[in-house]
Every structure is written in C-alpha cells, then in structure tokens.
Amino acid sequence: MKAKQLKTVLLVISLFLFSLAAKASNKTDSLYTIAMKSSIQRMDTLNGFEDIQLCRMIFERIHQMYPNDWLSLYYVIYSDLKSFYHNPSHLNSRKLLEESGEKLKLLKKYKNGNMSEILTLEGYYYMALVMSDPSKYGPKYSKNVITAYEKAMELDKNNPRPICLLAFFEQKLPKMLQSKRNPKIQHDKAKELFVEEVKDSILPHWGEFYLKQIKFDD
Numbered sequence: 001m002k003a004k005q006l007k008t009v010l011l012v013i014s015l016f017l018f019s020l021a022a023k024a025s026n027k028t029d030s031l032y033t034i035a036m037k038s039s040i041q042r043m044d045t046l047n048g049f050e051d052i053q054l055c056r057m058i059f060e061r062i063h064q065m066y067p068n069d070w071l072s073l074y075y076v077i078y079s080d081l082k083s084f085y086h087n088p089s090h091l092n093s094r095k096l097l098e099e100s101g102e103k104l105k106l107l108k109k110y111k112n113g114n115m116s117e118i119l120t121l122e123g124y125y126y127m128a129l130v131m132s133d134p135s136k137y138g139p140k141y142s143k144n145v146i147t148a149y150e151k152a153m154e155l156d157k158n159n160p161r162p163i164c165l166l167a168f169f170e171q172k173l174p175k176m177l178q179s180k181r182n183p184k185i186q187h188d189k190a191k192e193l194f195v196e197e198v199k200d201s202i203l204p205h206w207g208e209f210y211l212k213q214i215k216f217d218d
Helices: 003-024 028-045 049-065 070-086 093-107 115-132 134-155 160-170 183-196 208-213
Strands: none
Touching (some): 028 070, 070 115, 115 134, 115 160, 134 160, 160 208, 183 208
C-alpha cells in the first residue's frame, strides 16, 4: 500500500475508532482532549488537499458530539481554509470558502470562544477571498481583513497570528493603503510570541509559516 493511501486509511480508522470510543466512554473530557490533540498534531503535518479534508472530518465528528465546543468548529473552518490555501484552484475550493463564511457566523456566536482567535480566523477567511480573485474581491474585502486582524490584536496583544498575518497581508497592498506599522518590528514580535506558545496544546498555534513570507529591508 502506498504511503498516501496508508495515511488515508489511518485517518478513516481514527475517525471510526473515535466515534466508537465516544459512545462507550464515560470519560468524555479526557477522550475529547485526546482526540483533539491527536487530530491537531496530524493537521500540523498535512499539506495534501484530500488529507486535510479527511482530518477535517474528525473535527466535524468531534463537534457533532460536543456541539457547545467552539474549538472543534474552529478547526473545521481552519481545515477548509488550509485546504484552500494549499490548492486555490481545486474544484471544491470555492465551495469551501462559502461554507467557511457560513460557519464563521455561527462560531462568532459562541460565548465561550476565544474572540481574538475567532477574529483572526475571520481575517484569514477574508484574506482567502481576496486571494481567490484579487481584482474583484481586493477592493471589496481588504478592509475586512485588516479590521479583523486589528480587532484580534486589540483583544489579545500576545496572540502572534493576527500580528504575523496582518504584516504579511499589508505588504501586498499599495503603499498608500499600508499602515505605518514597521514590518520588521511586527515580524520580530510575532516570532517571539510563537516561540512562547505551547505547540502540543489544543489551542490554536498555527501561522508561523507566514513569518518567512514577510519581507523587509535589512
């Protein structure tokens, strides 16, 4: 069996076993944490569109079992956006963006959610829309990207994702639309915060990749 096929089989088996275990176990909190950690660690290593979508199925299944949990829904949306960024021209990419927008509306209603992370994900979604058709959606949604990231930064100054992603996005804007934020300072601040994050947590810790995409004069 090829490595890719084996990975797919393992993902499906994981989903099946989690479903069975969740029904049989009384230790739901422990099971939830184990399932989330395992799925997030796997997601951190995936780059293939189909593999990401299979992992997404696990997050969706977890959310079905824990409908009041904002994190599992967060990762469903993140999985779809990661799939889009990996392959924007994929046949299903447009559908994923549409579904992400609808799910984000639901996620923002969760009272127990981390709003800084949720708004960062919203900015990431609008950034994907701009990327999908820059001439059409750039003028329409660029402000949404900036607003979402800025609000996320205001809510949590120690969240590296909105700092990093906003610096990455702003450098692609015309000079007249860029803020006076220094990209080198933003880069270094986000880099330091990423180092301090706990990588094996079920809380969001993605985004470090974009540090390498931020350009500034030495």
